[in-house]
Amino acid sequence: MRSLSIWLALSLSAIVCAVPAKDCAHKLKETVPPPRGWTKLRPAPADHTIELRIALPQPNFSVLEKHLYEVSDPFHERYGEHLSKEEVEALVAPHDESIHLVNEWLASHGIYEDDLSRSPAKDWVMVKVPVSLAEEMLKTEYHIWSHDASGNAIVRTTSYSIPEHLDEHIELVQPTTMFSRMKSLKSTVRFSDVEISSLAVNADQPPISVPSASGGKVDASCNETITITCIQQLYNAVGFTPSAKNGNQIGITGYLEQFANIADLQEFYADQRPDALNSTFKTILINGGLNNQTLSEAGAEADLDTQFAFGLTFPTPGTFFSTGGSPPFKPDVLTPDNSNEPYTEWLNFILKQENPPQTISTSYADDEQTVPVSFAKRVCEGFAQLGARGVSLMFSSGDGGVGDGDPDPATQECFTNDGRNVTRFVPLFPLPAHCEYGPKANQYIDLKLLHSVTGVGGTIHVPETAVFFSGGGFSDVVIPSSPYQNSAVSTFLDQLPAGTYEGLFNPNGRAIPDVSAQADLFKIFLSGEAILIGGTSAAAPTFSGIVSLLNSARLSQGLPPLGFLNPLIYAIHAATPSAFNDITVGNNPGCGTPGFNATKGWDPVTGVGTPNFGKLKDILTAL
Structure with missing residues (x-):
């Protein structure tokens, strides 16, 4: 036949x-x-x-969607029964x-x-x-x-x-109609205005009382400088040591000649993680990618991501993926380099791997409206393949509040790109706003209702408040929102005063972010010098580090990795809200507005909140 x-x-x-x-x-x-x-x-x-x-x-992608939905739904009998590479490939x-x-x-x-x-x-x-x-x-x-x-x-x-x-x-x-300029979320890495040498912390200053933290306390210094110890204390992860031998891995993606410097990593480990000294990560070069080790070429984004993700999860094996492509095209050069979108180069590579890291963090994106819907759909179908195989994908939500990713309100361009030039809040891509899969069709772009990446917003200080640049809002492309987040998002929208930002956002669109983590005043080492840095680029590897620790706990007990997280996140938030630290103070201004407010429950600034590792571990090792 x-x-x-x-x-x-x-x-x-x-x-x-x-x-x-x-x-x-x-x-x-x-x-x-x-x-x-x-x-x-x-x-x-x-x-x-x-x-x-x-x-x-x-033609059989709908079957893959069904598998993804079932293995990612904590209430389904097939939860955690991820597909093999070969099974996924047969379905696509x-x-x-x-x-x-x-x-x-x-x-x-x-x-x-x-x-x-x-x-x-x-x-x-x-x-x-x-x-x-x-x-x-x-x-x-x-x-x-x-x-x-x-x-x-x-x-x-x-x-x-x-x-x-x-x-x-x-x-x-x-490449045809895609005018994306994929970058490090425009200015997602934010250097602190505070000189690290000027910080003076009174050693006798009492710790800050935080009931959800490890031992109920966080060092007072964490209000001025975020370190590995601060994250462990604040997110109740003190005392947990992941295994280096249970098969768990964590990965960081790098693009646009952002190089992760190993000498800087050793300085960081000496300062914050001495037990990790002389350990390093594996580097995989894709599509002509490089990872030059000259100190002057160290990348702030790459150093931030690798130091905190790998520092939090030591001794879990870590991988840095450096993908080449899409350099600035030089119009006056007769033989210019290829100008393809580098993210698809990485996605194609990782889909070919038999055993990709179970947790992967990315801090690169562009405006949603610069990406053709057809391309967004296919990228998301690639994400779905990884989710079905048990990979958790985290993306930082951007640093422009409700704006276009530009943290400077004076230079934000909050207008549609469809010829109408209508004022509009501008979500980012690639983010979960695009990647929707599940049992019901989304007629607008023929995607489904279950998405396979997790958006991470940002917080600051202790006790935590929303950081002003935390990207968040609602997709103009993916309609309607996801079924598992409907209740949480509806609660927020029901409390929003009638007419608020009418016409500036789509209340029926997929809402972001899903979760959040600390995002400013991170102490890293760059080109041999200690600096403070911030952005949701700090939040994504931080949350990814917590996810990797959870995966380690599960794998050590013979349980499968978490895979696509979002159905699980919203289910846990509904059943055990204290598994996430609810952020109720702060807002994310942009486009000439104050943006949205952080409120009780889910909000488009911090999602469901920041993780409580101890509680999440107890829940997920019993699942």
């Missing part, structure tokens, strides 16, 4: 297009308005190389006829099997071609576009077409 269906498909394609595939009638696949904040400079050089990524449909594999018809189209342009690469499931085809050939294949014109604010430039088009008979066999082709 399968061979018959392929024969029928090929026969129909011959009827539809009885000429070489490259000469078939084309159909417009995607178009976007001229992107706000970008200027078209001139046609792209004909010999500029682009790696086209062609996404083939995943395209039909044979899609593979054949796309091969036929590529061959008509002189591109054969030896010229391309495929994802393990064959749902992505990657081929490097010059702009001139890409324009012929997609019936489009590429131009050099310059970003007005930064001066960065990329090669993109605002529309493209594919042969009509391939419309059901190709979901998208990129």
Whole structure:
């Protein structure tokens, strides 16, 4: 029967297009308005190389969604029964006829099997071609576009077409219409204005009483400087030692030539984690990524992430993934580097791994509205594959409050990018706002109601309050919100005075963040010097460190890792609210507004709150 269906498909394609595939009638696949904040400079050089990524449909993805929902639902009998790499790949594999018809189209342009690469499931085809050939294949014109604010430039088009008979066999082709400038959440790493040498803490100052903390107390110094000890005390994790031999791992992603310096790590360990001295992490280089160890090249983002994530979880094996790609395109260079989106390079790599880390933290993103919905959908389907395999993914929620990620209200651009230039709060991507899966269809972008990444907002000081830059709000792309967060989010919205920010946000959209953690005044070592630094880039690896400790506790008892967290988070919050420290003070201003307020229960500044490791461990090792 399968061979018959392929024969029928090929026969129909011959009827539809009885000429070489490259000469078939084309159909417009995607178009976007001229992107706000970008200027078209001139046609792209004909010999500029682009790696086209062609996404083939995943006809059985709904089955994968069902598995993801069941293994992630703590009330389901299959909770924790994660799928293998091979099982996941079988569920996302395209039909044979899609593979054949796309091969036929590529061959008509002189591109054969030896010229391309495929994802393990064959749902992505990657081929490097010059702009001139890409324009012929997609019936489009590429131009050099310059970003007005930064001066960065990329090669993109605002529309493209594919042969009509391939419309059901190709979901998208990129890079085409995506004008994202993936970066370290614009300014998510925030250097403190306080000189660390000027800090003077009275050694006799009594500890701060925090009932939920380890021993009910937190060192007074933690109001001026956050260290590993502060996190352990505040989140009730003092005394727990993870295993180095139970298979648990934690990973940190790095992009844009952010290098994690090992000498800085040793300085950090000497200062805050002496038992970890002379230990290090594994570095994996992806797509030409580097991790140069010259002190002057140490990256603030990379050092922050690795020092706190690996410091919190020592001796758990840690991995730093350094992914190359998407350097600023130089319009005056005749042979520029490839300008692809680097996040997909990492995602494709990690999906190929047999045993990826069970916990992975990321602190990079861009405005939601710069990312085509088709691309967001496919990235989220990649996240879903990892979630089904038992991987927990954390993303920092951004540092612009309800704004576009820019922590400076004077330079925030809080307008839609659809040609209307309407004032709007601006969520970020990639974040859980995009990645929705589950049993009910979301008609707006045909995603589902269960998402597979966790957004982490920020707090500050002891007792904790919301930090002003904590990104949060509601997606304009994913509607409606997730079923497991509906009750928590509805409670917040019901308490919001009628008309508040009407028209500035979508109250029916997926709400972020899910959780939060400390996000400012972190003491790290950068280029050999001690500095204070902050941002939700600090919150994400901190919360990830707590998740990794929980995974270690479970694995040591023969239990599976936590995997996709959000159904579990909201279920625990509903049943045992004290497992999270509720943050009720603070707000996240942006776009010329005070933003949202932190309130009792979930809020779009701090989510359900910060973790109480001790209580969570007791709950999760009994589950």
